[in-house]
Amino acid sequence: MTGTTDVTGTTNTTNTTDATGADGTTGPVIVVGSGPTGLLLAGDFAAAGVPVTVIEKRPHRISNLSRAFVLHARTLEQLDARALADDLEAAGRPLDRLRVFDRLDIDLGTLPSRFRHLLVLPQYEVERALERRAVEAGVEFRYESELAGLAQDADGVTVEVRGPEGRTRAFRAAYVVGADGMRSAVREAVGLPFPGKSVIRSVVLADVRLAEKPPALLTLHAAGDAFAFLAPFGDGYYRVMGWLRGRDVPDREPLDLAEVKEIVRLALGRDFGMHDARWMSRFHSDQRQAPAYRVGRVFLAGDAAHVHSPAGGQGMNTGLQDAANLSWKLAAVLTGHADPALLDTYQAERHPVGRTVLRSSGGIVRLAMAKRPWTLAARAALTTFLNAVGPARRALATQVTGIGYRYPAPRGAHRLTGTRVPDVALAGGGRLYEALRGGRFVLIAPEPYDGRPGYADRLAVVHWASGRRTAVLVRPDGYAAWAADSADAEQIEAALTAHMGARV
Secondary structure: OEEEEOOOOOEEEEOOOOOOOOOOOEEEEEEEOOOHHHHHHHHHHHHOOOOEEEEOOOOOOOOOOOOOOEEOHHHHHHHHOOOOHHHHHHHOEEEOEEEEOOOEEEEHHHOOOOOOOEEEOOHHHHHHHHHHHHHHHOOEEEOOOEEEEEEEOOOOEEEEEEOOOOOEEEEEEEEEEEOOOOOOHHHHHOOOOOOEEEEEEEEEEEEEEOOOOOOOOOEEEEEOOEEEEEEEOOOOEEEEEEEEOOOOOOOOOOOOHHHHHHHHHHHHOOOOOOEEEEEEEEEEEEEEEOOOOEEOOEEEOHHHOEEOOOOOOOHHHHHHHHHHHHHHHHHHHHOOOOOHHHHHHHHHHHHHHHHHHHHHHHHHHHHHOOOOHHHHHHHHHHHHHHHHOHHHHHHHHHHHHOOOOOOOOOOOOOOOOOOEOOOOEEOOOOEHHHHOOOOOEEEEEOOOOOOOOOOHHHEEEEEEOOOOOOEEEEOOOOEEEEEEOOOOHHHHHHHHHHHHOOOO
């Protein structure tokens, strides 16, 4: 007999098993991958009282090598609902205007959000904040542990995990979420293809110091056959990304600083005196999407479900919004407050968003890399149109920042159903996204309705600061589940039962 640990993190004395059988314990959720998407998911599950274990093949450390550098408005709203946004805002640098193709100005200061900007902040800072929250909520982490196999049946999922000692153990969970990146072992284990193609090959990356400060917080431009992007880490180093048409070499080919400088000079006119590179690498950017985000009791989120070019800075943001959509639904099912059919809406709501992001980011890359006369003319015409037509420019801004997406609504539903609800002011001086903290539904009700007991801490009943008469039931992810312009108490109660189950 030996001591083993189940997926809830509880030590048990059981018979040691090999990879052919589970150790007899069952836990609700296993999340594979501890990037931003996996950390937000795990933190949400634990905060909802759902025991969760994170499986991560890397050692326990957050690298200072950052893939993403931008938090968009919708993601900041989701982090605000978890009491994380203000600290991240203090650590990052806001940018309220984007200049694209050296001609198109996108003003983020008019966004209908508390966050009328994007936040320049390295991904590792986001991961640190999400990890702290997850640890405080009681998430169990298994580092240096790799998914070695997965099998599911009607009652749960058996996961084979190879630990740091090389031994494989089998664990049981009700559900598994694969947030393990582009080369997802979870996606492979359930047999899902990952169709798509490489959008850009031989992209160079370097983290360097600069002798000259760039003129803008984010610097990006394409000229001739070259493209370059500069973003600050905040510690004196800058991330440089560059690409040169026609230079197609394998990712494993050695990279030196002279090549990075050359590409940056071609794209930006000068290399800003870059020196002291602490890291350099090559990579290729793929555009791929899994056809399904769910196979039975197994879900995919973030890069495991979709990858695309870094154009628009939408990668990490889209993954975090996947997590915000899935976490409350899975928690509601596991705590007995929702029918398992609710889980089907994850695919219906998030797969179209992922497809749109692939198309938009790919389109930005193709326009940035335009060379032929007709593509250059098309880019010039598009930027002229967007600069001249305010509504089109604002629509582009809301899509890139994530606040413009809406989810499918039932036929005949109120116009607000499925839309993102902004951070409206509430009676008594509060805000909606403060009321959403704790993974709750929020009913914004007209006076004098103040609800009845029975939903414990799963529902907050609040009132408009403006005295508006519309009733809106806001889901934990900030989207309207139901709304009515004039609803009596009986109609409101029916809506609560439909979306939250019977009172207890």
